[in-house]
Amino acid sequence: MRRRACVRLALAVLAGAALAVDGAHAAQADAPHASAPSWQLHRSAEGLTLSARVPFELPAPLADAAWRGVPLHFVWRAELRRPRWYWTDQQLASAVRVVRLVFQPLTQRWRLSVHDGPVASDGALAPGLHRTIDTLPEALALVSTVQRWRVAPPAAWQGDERLAVEFRIDTGQLPRPLQLLPLAAHDAAVLWRAVLPMAAATTADGPPGGSPADE
Numbered sequence: 001m002r003r004r005a006c007v008r009l010a011l012a013v014l015a016g017a018a019l020a021v022d023g024a025h026a027a028q029a030d031a032p033h034a035s036a037p038s039w040q041l042h043r044s045a046e047g048l049t050l051s052a053r054v055p056f057e058l059p060a061p062l063a064d065a066a067w068r069g070v071p072l073h074f075v076w077r078a079e080l081r082r083p084r085w086y087w088t089d090q091q092l093a094s095a096v097r098v099v100r101l102v103f104q105p106l107t108q109r110w111r112l113s114v115h116d117g118p119v120a121s122d123g124a125l126a127p128g129l130h131r132t133i134d135t136l137p138e139a140l141a142l143v144s145t146v147q148r149w150r151v152a153p154p155a156a157w158q159g160d161e162r163l164a165v166e167f168r169i170d171t172g173q174l175p176r177p178l179q180l181l182p183l184a185a186h187d188a189a190v191l192w193r194a195v196l197p198m199a200a201a202t203t204a205d206g207p208p209g210g211s212p213a214d215e
Contacts, residue, residue, distance in 0.1 A: 037192050041163065041201035048093075048152040048201065050078060054144045054167050054192040058136075062169065065178060066136070071102040073119065073170035074143050074191075078151040080198075082161050092161065093152035098125060098170070099143050107132070110139040119173065144191070161198040167191045 039052040058066070066072050076097040081089040100113040110133040117126035133139040144167070151163065169189040171179055 037194070039165075039194070039196060041196055041198065042148065043157070043201045043203050045154055047150050047154045048080065048157075048163070048198075049148045050151050050163065050165065050196075051147050051149070052145070052165070052167075052192075056140070056144055056191045058140060061178075063136070065174070066101065066103055069103055069105060070175065070178070071100055071173070073173040074099040074101070075118075075166075075168055075170045076146055076149070077166045077168075078149075079164045080152045080161055081164060082158065089162075092155070095149070095151040097146065097149060098128075100125065100128075101139055101143055103136075104132075109134055110136060112139055112142055119170065123173070157198060159199055163196040163198065164194075165196060166193045168193075 035055045037052060037054040039050065042049045042051070058072075062072060076095075076099070078095045079091055080093040081091055083089050096116070096118045098115045098117070098119055100115070102111050103109075104111055111130060112133055113125070113128045113130045115125040115128035119125060133142065168191055171189050
């Protein structure tokens, strides 16, 4: 029964997906550009931390699925690299954060869960922190923000390191029929991808580091 319900839900979303995607494209063409992402790297005795905010609009097909109770997973991924002229970049550290968002029909509120660590092969998540949000815009604002996220332990940095950051929708966690949507392609699901220079890191509170260099 659960599988049938999932299939019916997926078909309902797919039925309007084409129109929703076309409408979203038209709206994006007419609407002003969203605010640019802001970010800040901070170095301290505890390591390297990232604070960032990435404004985005949830694609219409996913918003429809979310309102129907389909959990959405968002992934923050960071890799600290050191360039090497004679070989590929050396990876010094990495961090992954998964944010799970699901609508609760009984309370008409959104449950937000933050898990440090990747999704396991069986779909399990690491222990996380949970909170309840009243509205979807409020929830998405929290989903798209990290504050003092520790992405690397303290080390003797040389200053030429770079932090490769990616924020995306994990479409692999959607019900299988929904993975057929156009936005399920990896690049389409990426909401922000950037390379942040270690040279921009602060050692005291200050303004965001600036505009990232795209990969």
